[in-house]
Amino acid sequence: MVNDPNSYSERVQRVVDYMAEHLDETLDLETLARVAYLSPYHFHRIYRGLLGETVNDTVRRLRLQRAAIELLDRDRSVERTGRRAGYASQAAFTRAFHAEYGDPPARYRGVRRDAQTHQERTTAMYRIEIVDLPKLRVATIEHRGDYRLTSSAFERLMTFAATTGLLGPTTRTIGIYHDDPESVAQADLRSSACITVPDDWTCSGEVREGHIEGGRYARIVHTGPYGDLKTAYEWLYQTWLPSSAEEPRNLPCLEEYLNDPRQVLAKDLETAVMMPLAA
Numbered sequence: 381m382v383n384d385p386n387s388y389s390e391r392v393q394r395v396v397d398y399m400a401e402h403l404d405e406t407l408d409l410e411t412l413a414r415v416a417y418l419s420p421y422h423f424h425r426i427y428r429g430l431l432g433e434t435v436n437d438t439v440r441r442l443r444l445q446r447a448a449i450e451l452l453d454r455d456r457s458v459e460r461t462g463r464r465a466g467y468a469s470q471a472a473f474t475r476a477f478h479a480e481y482g483d484p485p486a487r488y489r490g491v492r493r494d495a496q497t498h499q500e501r502t503t504a505m506y507r508i509e510i511v512d513l514p515k516l517r518v519a520t521i522e523h524r525g526d527y528r529l530t531s532s533a534f535e536r537l538m539t540f541a542a543t544t545g546l547l548g549p550t551t552r553t554i555g556i557y558h559d560d561p562e563s564v565a566q567a568d569l570r571s572s573a574c575i576t577v578p579d580d581w582t583c584s585g586e587v588r589e590g591h592i593e594g595g596r597y598a599r600i601v602h603t604g605p606y607g608d609l610k611t612a613y614e615w616l617y618q619t620w621l622p623s624s625a626e627e628p629r630n631l632p633c634l635e636e637y638l639n640d641p642r643q644v645l646a647k648d649l650e651t652a653v654m655m656p657l658a659a
Contacts (some may be wrong), residue, residue, distance in 0.1 A: 389543030391416040396539045400532055401512065402466065403443055407435070430543045433642050439466075442535075443640065444480050447473075448607050448646070449488040449528050451458075458485045481605055482647030484556065506615055512541050513654070515594035518554065518574035524636045526566050527557055528607070533573040538642075540587055541575050552576040554592065555635040593631055597654040601638070605646040609623050609635065612653045621655070629656035 391398045398415045400409055412435060413423035428434050443465040450461045462473025478484045523533040558570040583589045602612040638650040
């Protein structure tokens with residue numbers, strides 16, 4: 381008998397954490413069931429029922445996310461990146477990566493190295509809106525270090541939310557990046573993974589209560605992998621803001637994730653980037 385209503389949530393969270401830390405290993409059902417302290421006969425159904433994806437789906441997604449980061453390293457070959465992602469041939473890796481990210485690996489790497497070309501290709505999609513955001517109560521997990529690795533905090537937060545009934549049609553998922561990566565050392569960068577929560581929610585464990593300030597925000601929507609969001613920030617700061625009559629507020633920008641990477645391909649992800657504005 382399970383006495384703690386959060387028991388299954390904690391068990392599945394342990395499995396997601398374990399998979400993220402052991403992506404280079406063979407993640408077989410028996411091992412993961414032991415991590416969850418569940419019978420192998422029931423583990424996979426419980427996992428899929430709570431998270432809405434299979435273990436293989438999660439591992440594939442996490443490995444491709446890591447591969448997208450590694451492709452920015454000019455010293456690592458596409459073939460080596462594909463092998464580390466679990467693909468036996470470069471052709472198989474190319475097909476899987478292209479389907480998920482919209483570009484084959486070599487083109488993805490080249491386009492992101494050529495920031496000007498990429499900016500010209502994407503900024504035509506941006507349309508600015510000035511919106512009034514209410515003050516939001518959120519559950520949050522803090523991350524310190526490389527912003528590209530904030531995804532680990534989001535994986536833990538979304539697993540917690542999915543297995544404790546916090547996800548619903550009105551739940552908002554937001555990232556806060558508190559520091560400028562051009563002026564703060566990578567090890568000291570601070571970010572927060574957040575989801576909105578109801579008034580009667582109480583925090584537990586590493587998941588803390590936080591608040592996001594309301595008010596006026598300039599909002600644009602970016603379509604594509606999270607790794608491309610630098611282009612949206614460059615457009616806001618270098619193109620839109622200098623030509624506007626607006627003054628930014630002394631608060632960090634927000635990223636609101638409008639769809640779920642568990643349910644859509646990386647090339648179809650939609651992210652609202654919001655700059656806080658003075659009243």
